Amino acid sequence: MIKFRSKYFNIEDTLFCGQLFRFFKKNDGYILQSRNKACYLYYEGDYTVIESDDDEYFYNYFDLERDYETICRNAVNENVPCLTEAVNNACGLRLVRQDKFETIFEFIISQNNNIPRIKSTIEKLCRKVGEPFNFKGETLYAFPTRRQLLTLSEADYKQMGFGYRGNYFASCSEIVDDDYIRRISSLETEKLKIELLKLKGVGNKVCDCISLFGFSRTDSFPVDTWVEKIYRQDFGGTLTDRKLIADYFTKRFKDNSGFYQQYLFYFKRGK
DNA sequence: GGCCAGGCCTGAT
DNA sequence: ATCAGGCATGGC
Numbered sequence: 001m002i003k004f005r006s007k008y009f010n011i012e013d014t015l016f017c018g019q020l021f022r023f024f025k026k027n028d029g030y031i032l033q034s035r036n037k038a039c040y041l042y043y044e045g046d047y048t049v050i051e052s053d054d055d056e057y058f059y060n061y062f063d064l065e066r067d068y069e070t071i072c073r074n075a076v077n078e079n080v081p082c083l084t085e086a087v088n089n090a091c092g093l094r095l096v097r098q099d100k101f102e103t104i105f106e107f108i109i110s111q112n113n114n115i116p117r118i119k120s121t122i123e124k125l126c127r128k129v130g131e132p133f134n135f136k137g138e139t140l141y142a143f144p145t146r147r148q149l150l151t152l153s154e155a156d157y158k159q160m161g162f163g164y165r166g167n168y169f170a171s172c173s174e175i176v177d178d179d180y181i182r183r184i185s186s187l188e189t190e191k192l193k194i195e196l197l198k199l200k201g202v203g204n205k206v207c208d209c210i211s212l213f214g215f216s217r218t219d220s221f222p223v224d225t226w227v228e229k230i231y232r233q234d235f236g237g238t239l240t241d242r243k244l245i246a247d248y249f250t251k252r253f254k255d256n257s258g259f260y261q262q263y264l265f266y267f268k269r270g271k
Numbered sequence: 272g273g274c275c276a277g278g279c280c281t282g283a284t
Numbered sequence: 285a286t287c288a289g290g291c292a293t294g295g296c
Contacts, residue, residue: 018277107277114276117294163292168279203279224277241286242278265277 002050002059008068009048010092011041017093017266019213021106021119022126022143031135034061035099036142038135051136063094071259078253082234083260086267093262095218100181102143103214108168108201110209124160128152149173168201175199189217204243218258221249226268227261234264 015023015030022033029042029049039052039061052058059065068091075087110118122143129148130141150173157166176199184195192215196207208222223231223242231237231245239245250257 108279110276111278112276112291113278113293114295116296117276120294158292161293163294164279164290165292201279205278209277222277225275226277269277 001052002055002064003044003047004064005047006092008072008092009062009064009094010090011043011048013090013093013266014062014096015041017090017262018115018269019262020096020098021115021122026136026138031138031140033140033143034058035102036131036133038133038140040136053135061097063097066094068094071256074256075260075263078260080235082230082267083264086260086263089267090263093266095216095258095262096213097216098213099143100185100210100214101146101176101178103210104176104196104199104202105143105149105169105172107206107209107213108172108199109162109165111165111201111203111206121161128160146173146177165201168199171200172202185215189219192217204246208246212258212261219250219255221246221253221257221261222265223249224265226265230264230268 011030015032020032023030026040027042029040031038031040034057037052037054037057039050039058041048041050043049050058050062072087072091076084106118106122109121126141126143129144129151131148132139132141134140149169152169154166154170157169162169184192187195189211193207193211196202196210197204202210205222205224208220211217212220212222221227223246228242228245231239237245237248239248249261253260
């Protein structure tokens, strides 16, 4: 069990900000899954409690070592009204360190899709071939291993409602294994992205999400439809190419890019 | 019922 | 290098 008190950790903001998809409400808290692990989050008075079978994993997962007070202060010091508002809206949002394998596949599902449907598609996949296990009286299903993904064909994915993304899953599961992950993990961000972009179904935006949420490359600024709106409406931007918009933000915000992006995205999309 | 969603791939210039 | 056009499906 992990128990602490911090203004800079809010369960709802961290879960609902759009970076992760596998969680649900249970009693007064939430069960969250990451690959084949799970934890139960809730408040106890002023304290946040995280119960799991692997404290070390979730301590790292929730990025509890990092000083978010400084990040928030730096964001406010940028003197961008929208960013200040976004930070004040959710200063307890934390960028989690998700499982790399899972993140690659989950964000392939995310493209041109909405969050409720992303969640249900992932859940369907896990129930279909993921390993069941018990946690707090619930039967949960792990995110499939590569071997389990390979038991499914493109047609199987489409039958599960993947749409055209079924093709991407079939292709990527041929390539992405533990060795692949290990190999690209050691690359610097630019080279990492070049590798990820070779995967079918991974374009700039999905690549940036994988880099940020899976590989903790916080000098990434994913630009989707919402962020593009923010760029135009709140930053007065005129570029239309999303790749160039991402370049603009990462040059401006550097290693804080990913944090600021999440505050902004969550604020714009609405709680 | 039409528009949109944490976009990407392909083929034509 | 750039840019339409097409793409599966469900939420709202």
